[in-house]
Amino acid sequence: MDLNTVLEFLLKGLDTSAPIAFAALGGVFSEKSGVFNIALEGIMIVTAFAIIWGSIMFGSIWLGLAFAIILGVAMAAIHALVTVTYKVDQIVSGTALNILAFGVARFLSQNVFGQETQSAMNPYAFPSWHGISVFSLLLIPITALAWFVLYKTVFGLRLRSVGENPESADTLGINVVLMRYSGVLISGLMCGLAAAVLYPSRWVSGMTGGRGFIALAAMIFGRWDPIGAVAASMLFGFADTARINFESKIPIPSQFVQMFPYVLAIVVLAGVVGKAKGPAAGGKPYEKGED
C-alpha cells in the first residue's frame, strides 16, 4: 500500500462518515436539551430529497443546501412542537416523523420528477478536493464549533442544564421551552448538512440506508459528546469504507459483508455502551407549574 492509497482511504472514509457524523451532532444537540430525536433518519430522507430538488429548482447547489436546511429545520420544528409544547411521547413523535418522511419524499418525487423512487440527476455539485466534497472536510471545524458552543458558551450551558434538570433551570429563570426548541431545531439543521455530504447528485428512495439510526448509535457510543459522537461515526464510516474495499477480495457472500457496519453498531451498543448515561431528563416532557 503506498501513501496515496492510504490518503485515498482516509479521505474516502471521512466522506463516508460525514453524513452519519452530521446527523449524530444533531442528535447530540437535541438530546443534550432533553429531547430524544429518533427522527434523524426521516429528517435526512427529506433533506436528501430537498437538496436535489432545491438545486435544480434554484439552479445552485448552495441554494439547494439552504432549501434542505429549511426543510430539515421545519421537520424538526414539528417534532419540537409536538413533544415540547404538546408533551407527546418523543419516541412516538419520532416514529411518526420517520414514517411520514418516507412517504413525503416519494410523493414529492412522483410530482416533481415524475417517478416515485428516484430524482433526475443534479448537475450542480459542491467544489471537491481529491475526489471528496469540501463539505466532508468541513466536518472537522464544525465538530469543534459544536463542542465550543456546548461547553464554552452561555447558550450551551443553559441547553445542557434543561436536559439534565429542567426544574432547576426553571427556578433560575431559564426558559426551558426555548432551550429545548433550540436543541431540536439545531438537529434539523445538522440533518440538512448531512444531506449535503450524502450523495448530492441524485436522490434515490432508501438512499439514507439507516444512517440516521446509525447516527443515534454513534451519539450514544460517543457519550453524547460532539467529539465522541463524530469519532464513533468515523468508526462506522471507516468500517463501511473498509467493507467496500475488501468486499470483492474475500470469499464471503456480499450480503454478510454488507451487514458489517450494522452488526458493529449492535455489538458496540450492547457491549461497550451498556453503561453510558445520557442526559438525566432526556425523554421526559417538562411539566411546569403547580402540583
Next chain:
Amino acid sequence: MPTALPLLRMEGITKIFPGVVANDHISLELMAGEILALVGENGAGKSTLMKILYGLYRPDSGEILVRGEKVRIVGPKDAIARGIGMVHQHFMLVPPFSVLENIVLGSETSTLGVLSSAKPSAEIAMLMENNNLRVELQAKVEELPVGLQQRVEILKILYRGAEILIFDEPTAVLTPQESDELFKTFRRMRDQGKGIIFISHKLDEVLDIADRITVIRRGKVIRTLLRAEATKPLIAELMVGKPVLLHVDNPRLEAGETVLKVEGLSELGPSGAPALRELGFEVRAAEIYGIAGVEGNGQSELVKAIAYRMKTSGGTVRLMGREISLLDVRERRELGIAHIPEDRHKYGLLLPYSLADNFTLGSHHKAPYVNGFGVQNRKRIAQAARALIAAFDVRTPSELTPAHALSGGNQQKVIIAREMATKPKLLLANQPTRGVDVGATEFIYKQLVEAKKGGAAVLLVSADLDEIMSLSDRIGVIFKGKIIKEFEREATTKEEVGFYMMGEGK
C-alpha cells in the same frame, strides 16, 4: 429591634388547592439578623407558603412586603431580584455540572455569549471565604457528598445576592456533623444581618438555632413563640393539636433465643471499596438492637445483606440458626423477615399504585389475595386494606388512593402496616422515621415497641442518635463497616455512643 422595618412581611396569604386550603390567611414577619423557624407537621402548609414566597406558586390572596415595600412575585426570577433565595429540600442542582457551572447557571458572566470564569470564580472565592463555605469549584456536583452539595446551593443563592434565605428541611439529608456545620453557617449569616427562614420538624434543632418559632397547623398560624418561652412539649403540642408523648414507653423484656446472627460479614460498596469488614452481631427475640453510626459506614449494605442481597464477599447471616445468604427474597420473607427500607419511594412502595395494591406486596401471590387460579380477589384485598388503614391510622381518602398522594408519614405507616401484618420474627427498620412528622414518629415508635412485645427481634438502623437511645435495648456502633462497640442501653450515654460513632476510642 421591634421598631425596625421587617426585612420580610407576609400578610394574609391564602392558597387553595382543589379540596384543600393549604394556607389560610397566614401572616408572618422576618427581621434582618434573625432566624425564624417555621414548624408544622407534613402537609401543614409550610412548603406551600415558602413556594409562594419564592414565586413557584401564586397566592389566591394576601400580600408580600420586602423592607416595607409591597412586591409582586410571579416567578423565581422576581424572588431572586428581591433578594429572596431558597434552598429546596430536594436540591436544585445539575449533577454532572461543575460546582462553578451550578453556581453561575442563569446568572452567567459572558463576553459575546462566551462564558468567562475568572470574574465569577473570584467573586465566589470571596463568598466562600466570608461564609466559611469552601467547595472545590471544578469538582463535579454528583461526586460531592450531600453536605457539600448543600453548600453549593447556599453559595448559589448568596451569589445572587440573597438577603432572605429560605431553607426547606435542610437537615433531613445531613449527618449530625454536617448539621452542626450548617448551623454555624446560619449563625454567621444571621450575624451579617441576613434573615433566615428555617423549615423543620426536628424540635431539638429548632430550639437550638431559632430566635423565634412560628407554628403552623392545617394551613393556619397557631402561634409564634420567642425562643425563651418555647419548650419541646409545647411546640409539639401546638403542631399536633394535642399533647404528644415524646417519651416512648419501652420496657426491657426478657430477651429470648437468638433470631438473627451475623458473623464475619464482608461486602464491597458501590465504589468497589469494602463497605462491610467482617461484621458480626446478634439480635434476640423480644429485643430492639439499634445500630448507631454516621451514615455511609456500611448500614445500607448490612441491611441489604440481611433483607435480600444474595451475593456477599464473605461471612454468614443466620435466621433462627439457618443460613439465609443464598435464599431469595420470597424465601427470606417466608421465614419471617420483614423490612422497612430506608428509601420508601424506591424500595417500599409502588407509588402510582393504590394503597390496597401496596398492602398486598410480598403476599400478593397468596390467599386471601388470590384465589386458587392465581386471580386476584379484589374484594378481599379491599377488605384487608381497609382493616390495615384503620388499625394503623393511615390518613387517606380511601384504599384506592395512589400511594404517591400520601404524606411521608402516612406512606411510612402503609409500609409498616404491610410488614407488621406478616407477623415477622425479624423486623428490619432502616431509618423508619426519616422525613416523618412528630405525630407519625410517635406512632412508628409505638409500633416498633409493639413488635418487640410480640416477641419479634427488631433491628433498628438510624442516623438519629436520640431515636437509637430511646428505642434500643442494646446498641451496636458501626464504624467503617464494623461493629466496633456494643452497649447495654442503661449502661451508656448519648455522648459516649457519639464518641464511638466518630471512630474514637477503638
